[in-house]
Amino acid sequence: MELFVLIVWAPLVLSYGAGSIICAVLHGNDTDMLSLLDFKRAITEDSKGALSSWNASIHFCNWQGVKCSLTQHERVAMLDLSEQSLVGQISPSLGNMSYLASLNLSRSMFSGQIPLLGHLQELKFLDLSYNSLQGIIPVALTNCSNLSVLDLSRNLLVGEIPQEIALLSNLTRLWLPYNKLTGVIPPGLGNITSLEHIILMYNQLEGSIPDEFGKLSKMSNLLLGENMLSSRVPDAIFNLSLLNQMALELNMLSGTLPSHMGNTLPNLQRLFLGGNMLEGFIPDSLGNASDLQHISLAYNHGFRGQIPSSLGKLMKLRKLGLDTNNLEANDSQSWEFLDSLSNCTLLEMLSLHSNMLQGVLPNSVGNLSSNLDNLVFGRNMLYGLLPSSIGNLHRLTKLGLEGNNFTGPIDEWIGNLPNLQGLYLEENRFTGTIPTSIGNITKLTVLFLANNQFHGPIPSSLENLQQLGFLDLSYNNLQDNIPEEVFRVATIIQCALSHNSLEGQIPCISNLQQLNYLDLSSNKLTGEIPPTLPTCQQLQTIKMDQNFLSGSIPISLGSLSSLISLNLSHNNFSGSIPIALSKLQLLTQLDLSDNHLEGDVPVNGVFKNTSAISLEGNWRLCGGVLELHMPSCPTVSQRRSGWQHYLVRVLVPILGIMSLLLLVYFTLIRNKMLRMQIALPSLGERFPKVSYKDLARATDNFAESNLIGRGSCGSVYRGKLTKEHMAVAVKVFDLDTQGADRSFMSECKTLRNIRHRNLLPILTACSTIDTRGNDFKALVYDYMPNGNLDSWVHPTGDRNFADQLDLYQRVEIAANIADALQYIHHDCESPIIHCDLKPSNILLDYDMTARLGDFGIARFYIKRKLVPAGDSTSVGTITLKGTIGYIAPEYAGGSYLSTSGDVYSFGIVLLELLTGKRPTDPMFCNGLTIVDFVKRNFPDQILHIIDAYLLEECQESAKADLGGENNAQQCLMSLLKVALSCTRQTPNDRMNMRESATELHAIKMSISIPAVM
CATH class of the missing domain: 3.80.10.10 (Ribonuclease Inhibitor)
Incomplete structure (x- = not known):
């Protein structure tokens, strides 16, 4: 056998x-x-x-x-x-x-x-x-x-x-x-x-x-959240004494919670029942479940009665979310829960948004945990003065008190919250002036003070808020001029100052490259629209109605290709309507009523849709589409002198024949050009047009000597455009490669509507045929003279001390890319997932400013439905995209594309920047990854894993007796901590890019800028 x-x-x-x-x-x-x-x-x-x-x-x-x-x-x-x-x-x-x-x-x-x-x-x-x-x-x-x-x-x-x-x-x-x-x-x-x-x-x-x-x-973990389960939760489940986690959130469960559940679940650590239809009272016995760390009963709409003060016995409690219910507090006894929670020294989040809490917010709120990160009492029935003791909560990043009836001034204590990122005080009855101390909160990204009774000037100290993205001071009684300092905050995305008593001219608005919403309506502003306004190319909404603005409507507004809504009504504008407005493809709402405009009304674009425009009160306008019922514009008098009759009878026909011949000639020329030009994705009027001939001349016929890189979809050449006298990088797509055409379209679509100082700026696109009749597609960018980050982290040949990135430069580059990702993730109207973040896609400008490029496989995404904060999910599942080593682990399982995937890739890039090792280094084998490698040595052995140049820099600083080693080590520790937080296995456990950018800027500020020699 x-x-x-x-x-x-x-x-x-x-x-x-x-x-x-x-x-x-x-x-x-x-x-x-x-x-x-x-x-x-x-x-x-x-x-x-x-x-x-x-x-x-x-x-x-x-x-x-x-x-x-x-x-x-x-x-x-x-x-x-x-x-x-x-x-x-x-x-x-x-x-x-x-x-x-x-x-x-x-x-x-x-x-x-x-x-x-x-x-x-x-x-x-x-x-x-x-x-x-x-x-x-x-x-x-x-x-x-x-x-x-x-x-x-x-x-x-x-x-x-x-x-x-x-x-x-x-x-x-x-x-x-x-x-x-x-x-x-x-x-x-x-x-x-x-x-x-x-x-x-x-x-x-x-x-x-x-x-x-x-x-x-024996059950310890019962996790059934985000399904479509209904009916009651079986009572017997609340008797499973070994239960550690009960997560039944985002279903359609109903009924009440057993009064004894805290006694029968002594080992419970996490209770997630939010997003259901539960009702009744919160069991007082929950205070006996001494291991509880996280309680979420939010968005049930049915919990009522008082919040048990017994929750104050939960010494391990970190998060308490009871939003959107009918919970009550209207006297000292029912507010005792707040006093008791001061015993929970680990508490990080207290969120009671949209309940029925009444009365004055107790001063004991300032006695809550020094670890408190989120404090939310919005949409209740609170009134009276705001306790200044809130200023004791120095670690707060979010303070939400909107939609109440708070009165009185906001005192200077607000400036004692240095970590605050979101301040939500809108829809109250606050009075007095806006404290200048708000300018001390330099991490603030959201400032909402709308619908109050603030008066006085807008504080110029807002200029210090260099991370501010959303500013809403509308519906107050603010006076004086708009400080020009406000429009120096380059990060502002939305600015609403409407319905105040602001006066004077609109300051120069030229530095707001991310601004997409500007509302200055219902004030007393005078003068003309600043000529610099069209430099804000992301603008989608402009509201300047109900003011005393004058002059003509700038023709340059027609360059705002992203503009959707423009309201200039009830002002003193004169002159004609710029035809350029009719060329704005996205413009769907236009109100120019009650001005002094005259002349022809355009007939194209938004002016075709009479329901989208309003022109009433401009008595000298004429023409337009028939549906507007405007008077006809006056014609030349029929009575002319004899020589005029001669011109009409003799010269006009001759000129007509000549015009016809010219028309035929130019038609032939145009048809010839059209054969050389195929469909190009609209990039807007601000992008110059270039031909294949222009690009061939710029790159010496795409000479090998000008080749600066190859990618999966094509090659990149250095060049110089003759007309513009501009150094450029030309990305030529290899259309024989699968997906190259789709990559070209994706990059055009993505880069058409986004602008940020840390994104690689696209100059134009070319989609035509070459001299052999083959399809040709290329993108033209600003040339980045310092190449890509990969060539700096992994230089070829012997390392030269003078040519390496020092610690400050690496932090600066990391912060630049974090800013770029924060912008595309959080600050675009349609957020974007890059999908292929890696060092070779990070370019470096003349001054080593980092710019993120290559959006060839980027994706727009939307939110599927109500999901936990930060869990934004893409339109659909994916085939695996990106580069091995940088791809988020969840993508391997066919998970939805999400911004968390980019966060993971960013964390890998940051680890590579600090260790000098690629994630595909041969040492990472047998299950060991770069993340595991760093984890094993963090925090005690980090000097054994960092890039040799950084180690040398630390040692040189120490030799110089500058205390540099300790300072550098602390910086490295902080950077590695951010990187490890970004590369956690579970997407929901990762920090988002807004948080990452905040951390990196704080680290950057903590180290000295190298002295200029």
């Missing part, structure tokens, strides 16, 4: 070596090896070389990821290839390895269906999470009777959870979140008494939570 087997296996003996094959035959483990080889054949890409050791020179029990059982004649007992970025399908041959006890293929890029593994009677651990597996959960899996852990999370699975899963009597963990599973939760799960974890969140499950779950006495 052995001879027969050897004959059959002869080809394998030649391919893989006689020793291992004969050994396999003699020990009867040939089936396992064949199964592993079948598995390898199904892999189409192995970027990390995880299977490179799977060859004949090594016994298969020693192949990477393979472990054999010594007690079972070297049969495979474990296969662990997690986080290896393998691409392909999972071979069903794995189901033949009958002694396999553990199979871990998580965090890769497997696709296709889950294979039939029902013959694996020894299988105890199965983890296929974070892949792109499709189809249904095979019923055959339930034949693996010893299965203890089943993790299929973050795939693309559909269909129902098999009822037969209840046959897995040894199951302890069932993890199926982030799929597309439908149907009901199998009640039979309640019979698996060993179950400790049921995690089914983010699916489309419906029906009720099975009553049988009340029998799972």
Whole structure:
């Protein structure tokens, strides 16, 4: 028999070596090896070389990821290839390895269906999470009777959870979140008494939570959030004494909470019941669940009565969210909960937005935890003076008191909140002047003081708020001129100063490159529209109505290609309506009524739609489309002198014939040009037009000597445009490459409407045919003389001390890119996901200012529905995009595109910038990543992992007795902390780019700028 087997296996003996094959035959483990080889054949890409050791020179029990059982004649007992970025399908041959006890293929890029593994009677651990597996959960899996852990999370699975899963009597963990599973939760799960974890969140499950779950006495984690579950939560679940997490948020659950739940759930740490239809009282017994850290009962609309003061006994409480309910407080007794919460010294968030809290906010609010980050009392019925004790809460980043009836002034204590990023005081009855101390809150990004009774001037100290994005001071009684300092804050995106008594001229507005909304209406402003206003190319809405503005409407407003709404009504404008306004393709609302305009009304663009424009009160206007019912514009008198009759009868026909000939001539020329010009995505009038000939001349016919880089979709050349005398970079797309045309269109669409000092500015685009008649597409950018970041972090040849990036430059570059990502993530009307952030896509200007480029695979995204803050999800799922090493781990599992993916890539870039190592460095193998590498050495051994030049810089500073090493180490610690926060495995655990940018700017300010020699 052995001879027969050897004959059959002869080809394998030649391919893989006689020793291992004969050994396999003699020990009867040939089936396992064949199964592993079948598995390898199904892999189409192995970027990390995880299977490179799977060859004949090594016994298969020693192949990477393979472990054999010594007690079972070297049969495979474990296969662990997690986080290896393998691409392909999972071979069903794995189901033949009958002694396999553990199979871990998580965090890769497997696709296709889950294979039939029902013959694996020894299988105890199965983890296929974070892949792109499709189809249904095979019923055959339930034949693996010893299965203890089943993790299929973050795939693309559909269909129902098999009822037969209840046959897995040894199951302890069932993890199926982030799929597309439908149907009901199998009640039979309640019979698996060993179950400790049921995690089914983010699916489309419906029906009720099975009553049988009340029998799972070992349950510690029940996570069913973001489904469509309804009915009541079974009372028996509140008796599961080992329960650690109960997360049932964002369903349609109803009913009340048991009064004793705090006593019967002594180990509960996290209670997430928000976004349901629960009602009744918050159980006083919750204060007895002493391990509680996070309570969220928000957005139920039904909780009523008082907030239990017993919550003050929760010494571990960090977050308390009770927003959007009917909770009450109207006397000293019902406000006792606030006093009691001062005992919770770890409290970071207290959010009571949209309830029925009444009366004066107690002064004890200032006694809350010194760790408090968010304090939200908006949309209640509070009144009276605001307690100055709030100024004690120095770590606050958000203070939300909007929509109440607070009165009196805002005292200078507001300036004692240096970390504040969002100040929401709108819709109250505050009086007095706006405190100048607000200018001390330099991290402020949102300042909302609208709908109050503030008077006096706008403080010029607002100029200090260099991160301010949203400013709303409308509906007050502010006087005096608009300080020109306000329009020096380059980060402002939306500015609303309407319905005040501001006067004088509008200051110069030229530095607001991110401004998209400007409302100065209903004031007493005079003079003309500043000629610099059209430099704010992101403007979408301009409101200047109800003022005393005069002069003509600037023709240059026609260059605002993003403009959607323009209201200049009820002013003293004169002259004609600029025809340029009719060329604004996005303009859909135009109100020029009640001015002194005259002359022809344009007939194109927005002027075609009579419901979109208002021109009343301009008595000298004429013409326009018929639907406007305007008087006809006057014509030349028919009575002319004799020589005029001659001109009309003789010269006019001659001129007409000449005009016709010229028209024919130029038509022929135009048709010839059209044959050279194909459809080009509209980039607006501000972009110059260039031809193929222009670009060929600029780059010496795309000479190799001018080549400065190659990418997946084409090549980049250095050039100089003759007419503009401008150095440029020309990105020529290789249209034979799959996706190149789509990349060109994507980059055009993305860059057409965004402008930021840290984004690579596009000058124009060219879509035509070359001299051979082939399609030609190219983008033209400003030339970046210092190349890309990759060439600085990984220079070729010997390192020169003088040519390396010092610590300050690296922090500056990181802050630049964080600003760019903050802008595209948070400050664009249609937020953008870059999808391919890496050092080679970060360019450096003359002064080493970093600019983010290459938006070829960028995506716009929207929010699906109400989701937890910061969890913005894209339009759809993706095929994996980006560059290996920088791709967020959730994308490997087919997760939705999100801004969190860019955050992860940014964190990797920051780690690379600090360590000098690429994420694909050969040292990162066998499951070790650059993130793990840094984690293992943080914080005690960071000097062992940082880039050698940075280490040298630290040591040189120390030798100079400048205290530099300690300062530099502290800076490096802070930078690595930001990077590690950005690269956390779970997207929701990562900081967003607004937070990252804030941290990096703080770090930058903490170190000295190198002295200029």
